[in-house]
Structure formats: structure tokens, C-alpha cells
Amino acid sequence: MPTTKVYVPRETTAVSVGAHEVALGIERHAQATGESVQIIRNGSWGASWLEPLVEVEVGGTRIAYGNVAPADVPTLFESGFLQGGEHPRRLGPTQGIPYLANQDRWSFLRCGAIDPGSVEDFKDHKGFTGFEKALAEGPEFVLEAVLKSGLRGRGGAAFPTGIKWRTVADAESDQKYITCNADEGDSGTFSDRILMEGDPMSLFEGMAIAGYAVGATKGYIYLRSEYPITYRILLEALDEVRDAGWLGRDIRGSGFDFDIDVHLGAGAYICGEETAMLESLEGKRGMIRYKPPLPAHEGLFGKPTVVNNVVTLASVPDIVNLGGEVYADYGVDQSKGTLAFQLAGNIKRGGLVEKAFGVTLRELIEDWGGGTASGRPVRAVQVGGPLGAYLTADQLDIPMDYEAFTAIGAIVGHGGIVVFDDTVDMAVQARFAMEFCAIESCGKCTPCRIGAVRGVEVIDRIVAGEDRELNLDLLAELCDTMEDASLCAMGGMTPFPVRSAVEHFPEDFGAGAGEERIHE
Amino acid sequence: MSQRQEVAVSTAQNAESLDLSPAMGIVEEMSPVTSGDIIPLLQRIQDAYGYLPPEAVLSVCEETGLPASKVFGVATFYSQFGMEPKGKHTVRCCKGTACHVRGGNRVLDTVEKTLGIRDGETTKDMRFTQETVACLGACALAPVMVMDNTYYGKMTPRRTELLLKEILKEES
Incomplete structure (x- = not known):
């Protein structure tokens, strides 16, 4: 009997609504009925409102079943879901789900598609091709590509990544560092987590490329302690990547050394501020530092340091691979490329939507989010985390664009969108x-x-x-x-x-x- | 006797009753411990004891030569660290905006009512500690609650009560 691939996310949100129990249920049921299944614990596609989203691979196509509860498992088997059979939970091919089909996936291209712990799967989905190209073309090529892409820091401050990298590359020092800020503390944001749980190797690849471009051999991921599942996934993936020779000494015979350590935070929102994060990485209280000096000049342990957000770094491999111009084709004006918007609060279909800049809040909230969960009118929307401005229902047609938001006293920030209905005080x-x-x-x-x-x-x-x-x-x-x-x-x-x-x-x-x- | 001496005496007395070998074992494993290791060091001690016993931390400072001021400074800065013994189970409710909008307060109220404790408190029988956190990062399926290390999304007061009562019943 052929083995059927079944995907059940191991992502935090899916797990919070029973993904582990569903996976276990499917495994046990298959054993009992003598059917051969291979359960792959993938990341989330980002349609959190459909979790646990179970997929079955039938003839090369993945058929999705949404909001699967452990109690659904027996009827799923009775309906022949291993052959893609009809069932009230059946959503059809994953790629055809409108919420997912209409996105501009760049940083989250592999998220949901692959096994986050498999180097082979990552490589089958063009993993490490950006790194290979970087090693072949040289640091200058990488710096140019990132500058041309117009990529700006996705953590919230939106500083041009290419300029930051150039500054660190030009700094003279015996040691430089790449640090990844994964202290995603803003309420209503979870894109870093979804990426790290669904495609951790793209983050490692981005960090290695950054290290190569600026001359750093050591990388740190500063992960918030509230993400225990993410921590395990990152550590497991790191081991796999090291074993495969994509991190460590003399990577793939290039002569370039680079390795990554994961540091767990200890519960302090302020450590998402880059200098507080550096203090914390040094083992101190997360007190912010005066600027200047900028971390690019004097960062971790006083050495030139790149501090980038998770999604920023994960956007880089394909920028190197496909060219900065291709990335810059997405978006508007000074806001190039895509952003992973995160829908939460009083919204029917919460989750992650990666779209090119220029999409409006209304499109995100209505077309993807389906309006408020309560069915009542939207009264206020907070964009960009707890430090973001509140917008009114009259401001929903403003395009998502850093400068357009600044002009109205608001921020795009990390792309978190929290919706409130008319009952909010x-x-x-x-x-x-x-x-x-x-x-x-x-x-x-x-x-x-x-x-x-x-x-x-x-x-x-x-x-x-x-x-x-x-x-x-x-x-x-x-x-x-x-x-x-x-x-x-x-x-x-x-x-x-x-x-x-x-x-x-x-x-x-x-x-x-x-x-x-x-x-x- | 000055206050400082009193503290020193009481610490010395407590130290007799506290088993320091787990803390010393951690120090040995992590040796040489530098100031950059303070956070992971404290995390491991807290994992071992369930909290940070001040006398264990002081002994670690003596053993490693790390200044107690620095180590206690770190221990008191981060919300993850606590110097009071915690309950067997820790219930953490999210107070973030996204959870608040979806009725996070009602979940929190239910926990407080069912267990009879408030934020940061531990039940007298040492079974439950309740904490609030700023965000758990599963906002799309708010409100979110974490029991020990298990996440629960789309929580309701009813489900919260059932979950707590189930644990209470199982263990009694």
C-alpha cells in the first residue's frame, strides 16, 4: 500500500487549538485501519482561522481540511480523506484557498509548504540557492542587491537594510556580529514566529548571507522566552543545517565560517529595542543604550553589529537569488517589496497575509479578514503594535506605505493590525x-x-x-x-x-x- | 543588628535547608561562567528549583565570582524570573490588546475566581501560580492562555473553568 503524506502543523497557534491531538489521532487511526501514512509536522500557511489545517497529498496536490478537531478523525477516515474524499471539513486544494491564493508570497513562500526540520525539503524548494549565489558572486554583489531591493527593516523602524549592512561592512574590526531580533513582543504580531516555525532555515540562510556580506562569522538569534515551540524548532533545524554543512567552519568549501546561537530572552518587552537586546545578549539588564554610537559601529560587545528582524533577514536569500530589482517591483514609492500583515483582534479571519505595500487596510480587514468577528461595525484599528496609532473607520483606504502612515501620525511598524468594533472604549x-x-x-x-x-x-x-x-x-x-x-x-x-x-x-x-x- | 546583617543571617539559616547541589551542578556544567552567561544561568537554576531561591543565587555568585549586585540586578529586571516558590502549575493569561479585544479579561477573571488567587499569586496548597503576560504571540486565535507549557487558543470562561477543574479533580 502506498504511503500517504499528511501535513499537520506544529505551529504554536495550530497547537493551541489541538494540532498535536489531531496528529496523534490520525496516526492511531491509520495504525488501527492498517493504512500507511507519513505525518509531516509542517509550519502554518498563516490562515490561523482555519487551524488546525490538515493537508493530504493526493497525486501531487495538497488537499486541505480546515478546523479539524480530534473528534473529526474517524469521519475523515470514513470519507476517504487519504484519497482527498469529501467531508464537511474539506476545503479543496490548499493553493486554491482564496485567503492564501491572493497573497504576494516572498518571505513566506515556503511557510506551510515544507517540513521545517528537513534540509532536503528546504533545498527542494530552492533553499540555500541565494547563499550559493552570494558565495559565488562575492560580498559586494550581495550589498548591491540588498540596497537595490529597497528592503527596509521589518521590525518596525523601517531603516534601509542595505545602508545598515554597508555601514557594518565598511567598519574595521577583528570581529563583527549578525544579530537577529526575534523578540516579537508587540501584541497582535506573530509573523516572526510563523516564519521561524515554518521555515527556520531561510532565516539561517539570510543570516549567513548577511555575515558573508559584512564580514561577520558569528550570529545570534535573540528569541523571546514566550515562544517555547519556536525555540525547539529552531534548535532542531540548526542541528540539521550544521550536520549538512551549511553552517560551521569552511561552509561548503568556501573558506567562509559562520555559526548561529539561539539566546532565550527572559520576558521583557523592552528587549525588542535593539540596544536593550544587545545588553540582554551580553547578559545584562535590558536597559537601552544611548545612540550614537550606532550598533553598526559599536554593537554587541562593542563590535560592529547588524541588528535585523527575522522577516528582514528571511527576505534576503531571494533578493540575492532573483535580484534586488525583482523585489523592488513589488510595493510603492519608498515602501518596496512585501510585508507580512497580521490580522488579529475583533476579526473573523485572523492570520497572516503577505502582500506588496500599497494594499489598503480596508482590503486586508474586509477581503482577507472578513470584517469583525462580532459582526458589528469597525470603530478603530491599531496598526503597528501597542505603540501604534489608532485609526478610525474613515481612514481604512489609506495604502499600507511607511510614508503615507507617517503623514497621518501613524506607523506601519511590524505590520500588526488589531481591529476593534463599536463597543470599544x-x-x-x-x-x-x-x-x-x-x-x-x-x-x-x-x-x-x-x-x-x-x-x-x-x-x-x-x-x-x-x-x-x-x-x-x-x-x-x-x-x-x-x-x-x-x-x-x-x-x-x-x-x-x-x-x-x-x-x-x-x-x-x-x-x-x-x-x-x-x-x- | 543592621538590616543587612539580618538578611545575611536569615540567608545562612535558609541555606541549611536548601539543597544547593542542583545549582552547583549547573555552575559546573556551564563553567567557566562569565557575566554574559547570567541569563542562561538563572534560567537553568529556575528550571531546576521552579524559582530562584535567593540563597542558591548567592551561593552561585560566591562560586563563580560574579558580583551579587549584577546577578540580582538581572534576576529582578526580567519578568520571567521570580524569587518566590511557585505552584506546581503555572497559568498564564495574555493581557495583550488582541486578547483583550476578544475577552481575555473574562478568561483571567475565571482563573482568579476558580483558583481564588490574583496576578502573581500562588494558591496556599502550592498547586497553582497565576501570572499575566503582555503577549503570547498566538493573537489570531485570541484569547490565549498557557497552562505550564501548553497553549490554549480561543479560550472561553467555560473552557477555562473546565480545564482548571479537570486538573484539580485529577490530582485530588
């Missing part, structure tokens, strides 16, 4: 932003450490109706001080969600309350 959200900053501040600078605490108090007074106008002015001043005088984005951007909430939703801060009282 924006004063609560504004208070949450200040409280979050107060809790997570590293404490180095006063505007952030003290300002956020005062911010919570001022918002409480506004909501309580105490000297409303006076306290609103005070809040505005406090926001200005935090933005202008904080040392890093933590205190500097906390005003974004606060200001936008006050500006767009004044009614939630007691505006008009005074008049009502008069009318009574």
Missing part, C-alpha cells in the same frame, strides 16, 4: 498604552519611566471628569515631552496611541458630557 485603550509603557519601561530615562505613570493618572482624572480641559492640556504636554525627550521608541511612541485616541474619539474622554449635564 478608547479611553481604556489610551490608559492601557500608558500603563503598558509604565510596566515595560526600562527606567533609564525620566520621560518614559515617570511620564507613563503620570499619564495613567491624568487619563484617570479626565475619565472621572476632574478638570477635564486642564487635564487634556496636561496630557497633550506630557505626550509632547515623552515623544521629544525619551531615549527610545518605548517612551517616544507611547503618545501615538494616546494622542490618536483622544483626537479621533473625544467622546470617549467625556467630550460633550458637560453639555449633556446642562441640558438635563
Whole structure:
């Protein structure tokens, strides 16, 4: 009897809704019925709302079954799902699912498709071809390709990657480092995690290419401790890649040495800030550093260091492979290429959508997300994590574009989109932003450490109706001080969600309350 | 007696009752321990004891020569580290925006009500510790809860209660 390949994700979200139990159920059932199956624990395609998404390979095509529960396993077998049989859970070929079919997959091309622990599978999907080309063409070729691609840092700050790499390449030093910031702490974001769990080797490949381009032999992945499944997948994949000779000394006879260590964080949002991350990697409290010097000049252990986000690094192999121009064909103006948008909050179809820049929020929320989960109208959308501004339902047609967002006092950030319906109380959200900053501040600078605490108090007074106008002015001043005088984005951007909430939703801060009282 | 001396005495007394061999074993395995290793070192000690016993940390400082100020500075900075004994199970509820929107508070309330403890507290019988976290990164299927190292997505108050009661029943 031929062996049928069955894919059940080992990705955190899928596992949180029973993927392990489903995999076990399928294995046991197949044993009992004498059917031969090979269960592959792949990553997620990103359609989280369909998890656990089980796939069966039939005649070279993968047939998807969505939201499979352990209790569905017996009926799936009865329906002949190993031959792609009909079943209420059947979605048809995976490639035909509209949510997935209409994306612009670049960084997430292999995510879901491959076995994340298999070098062979990775190579069958053009893995390491970018690295091979880099080794053949030389560092200068890589630096040019990345610069031409227009790739900007996907962690949120959107700094041009090519310029950062060039700076480190030009720095004179006996030792340089590549560090990958995988401290994905923004609520509502999970693209780094999905990539690392679905295609970890593309991250290693990107880091090795970066090392080759700038002259670094050592790489570190700083992974947040809240990602235990990711940690195991990364370590297993690293072992495989080392065994296959794609990391280590004299890689594939090129004379180039490069290896990667994974460091676990210890629960501090601030360590997503690049200099705090470097401090933490050095074994210290995650206190941010003054800039300058930039990490590119004096980074980890005082040496020139590339600090890049996971998705940034994973975008590089194909940029080298296909050429920077091909990547730059995607996107708009200064926002080239693609971004992995992450839909969460009050949304029907949450998950990851990789699209070229220029797609609108409305398209993402309505066409992919299917609108709110509650069925009520969208009232507010927070883009770019807890430090991102709140947008209104009238601002949904703005294209996703770094500069267009800056122009309206918002950020694209890491691409996280959290949707709120009309039941949201924006004063609560504004208070949450200040409280979050107060809790997570590293404490180095006063505007952030003290300002956020005062911010919570001022918002409480506004909501309580105490000297409303006076306290609103005070809040505005406090926001200005935090933005202008904080040392890093933590205190500097906390005003974004606060200001936008006050500006767009004044009614939630007691505006008009005074008049009502008069009318009574 | 100064406060500092009191602390030193009480630490010395506790040290007699605490088995330091796991901590010393970790130090030996990681040797030579440098200041760059403080976080992984503390993570391993916490894994071994379930928390960071101050007396174990002090002994490690003496053994390695790492300044206690530095090590305690790190231990108190990161939310993952705790110096109080924890319960057998740790329930962590996500307080992130995405979970909040989907009713994360109701899940948290259910945990607090069912176990009778609040954020950071441990039940008297040392069976459960409850913590809140800023984000667990499974936002698309919010609200999310983690019991020990198992993730639970799309949680509801009902499912939370059932899960907790199941564990309580199994162990009693």
C-alpha cells in the first residue's frame, strides 16, 4: 500500500487549538485501519482561522481540511480523506484557498509548504540557492542587491537594510556580529514566529548571507522566552543545517565560517529595542543604550553589529537569488517589496497575509479578514503594535506605505493590525498604552519611566471628569515631552496611541458630557 | 543588628535547608561562567528549583565570582524570573490588546475566581501560580492562555473553568 503524506502543523497557534491531538489521532487511526501514512509536522500557511489545517497529498496536490478537531478523525477516515474524499471539513486544494491564493508570497513562500526540520525539503524548494549565489558572486554583489531591493527593516523602524549592512561592512574590526531580533513582543504580531516555525532555515540562510556580506562569522538569534515551540524548532533545524554543512567552519568549501546561537530572552518587552537586546545578549539588564554610537559601529560587545528582524533577514536569500530589482517591483514609492500583515483582534479571519505595500487596510480587514468577528461595525484599528496609532473607520483606504502612515501620525511598524468594533472604549485603550509603557519601561530615562505613570493618572482624572480641559492640556504636554525627550521608541511612541485616541474619539474622554449635564 | 546583617543571617539559616547541589551542578556544567552567561544561568537554576531561591543565587555568585549586585540586578529586571516558590502549575493569561479585544479579561477573571488567587499569586496548597503576560504571540486565535507549557487558543470562561477543574479533580 502506498504511503500517504499528511501535513499537520506544529505551529504554536495550530497547537493551541489541538494540532498535536489531531496528529496523534490520525496516526492511531491509520495504525488501527492498517493504512500507511507519513505525518509531516509542517509550519502554518498563516490562515490561523482555519487551524488546525490538515493537508493530504493526493497525486501531487495538497488537499486541505480546515478546523479539524480530534473528534473529526474517524469521519475523515470514513470519507476517504487519504484519497482527498469529501467531508464537511474539506476545503479543496490548499493553493486554491482564496485567503492564501491572493497573497504576494516572498518571505513566506515556503511557510506551510515544507517540513521545517528537513534540509532536503528546504533545498527542494530552492533553499540555500541565494547563499550559493552570494558565495559565488562575492560580498559586494550581495550589498548591491540588498540596497537595490529597497528592503527596509521589518521590525518596525523601517531603516534601509542595505545602508545598515554597508555601514557594518565598511567598519574595521577583528570581529563583527549578525544579530537577529526575534523578540516579537508587540501584541497582535506573530509573523516572526510563523516564519521561524515554518521555515527556520531561510532565516539561517539570510543570516549567513548577511555575515558573508559584512564580514561577520558569528550570529545570534535573540528569541523571546514566550515562544517555547519556536525555540525547539529552531534548535532542531540548526542541528540539521550544521550536520549538512551549511553552517560551521569552511561552509561548503568556501573558506567562509559562520555559526548561529539561539539566546532565550527572559520576558521583557523592552528587549525588542535593539540596544536593550544587545545588553540582554551580553547578559545584562535590558536597559537601552544611548545612540550614537550606532550598533553598526559599536554593537554587541562593542563590535560592529547588524541588528535585523527575522522577516528582514528571511527576505534576503531571494533578493540575492532573483535580484534586488525583482523585489523592488513589488510595493510603492519608498515602501518596496512585501510585508507580512497580521490580522488579529475583533476579526473573523485572523492570520497572516503577505502582500506588496500599497494594499489598503480596508482590503486586508474586509477581503482577507472578513470584517469583525462580532459582526458589528469597525470603530478603530491599531496598526503597528501597542505603540501604534489608532485609526478610525474613515481612514481604512489609506495604502499600507511607511510614508503615507507617517503623514497621518501613524506607523506601519511590524505590520500588526488589531481591529476593534463599536463597543470599544478608547479611553481604556489610551490608559492601557500608558500603563503598558509604565510596566515595560526600562527606567533609564525620566520621560518614559515617570511620564507613563503620570499619564495613567491624568487619563484617570479626565475619565472621572476632574478638570477635564486642564487635564487634556496636561496630557497633550506630557505626550509632547515623552515623544521629544525619551531615549527610545518605548517612551517616544507611547503618545501615538494616546494622542490618536483622544483626537479621533473625544467622546470617549467625556467630550460633550458637560453639555449633556446642562441640558438635563 | 543592621538590616543587612539580618538578611545575611536569615540567608545562612535558609541555606541549611536548601539543597544547593542542583545549582552547583549547573555552575559546573556551564563553567567557566562569565557575566554574559547570567541569563542562561538563572534560567537553568529556575528550571531546576521552579524559582530562584535567593540563597542558591548567592551561593552561585560566591562560586563563580560574579558580583551579587549584577546577578540580582538581572534576576529582578526580567519578568520571567521570580524569587518566590511557585505552584506546581503555572497559568498564564495574555493581557495583550488582541486578547483583550476578544475577552481575555473574562478568561483571567475565571482563573482568579476558580483558583481564588490574583496576578502573581500562588494558591496556599502550592498547586497553582497565576501570572499575566503582555503577549503570547498566538493573537489570531485570541484569547490565549498557557497552562505550564501548553497553549490554549480561543479560550472561553467555560473552557477555562473546565480545564482548571479537570486538573484539580485529577490530582485530588
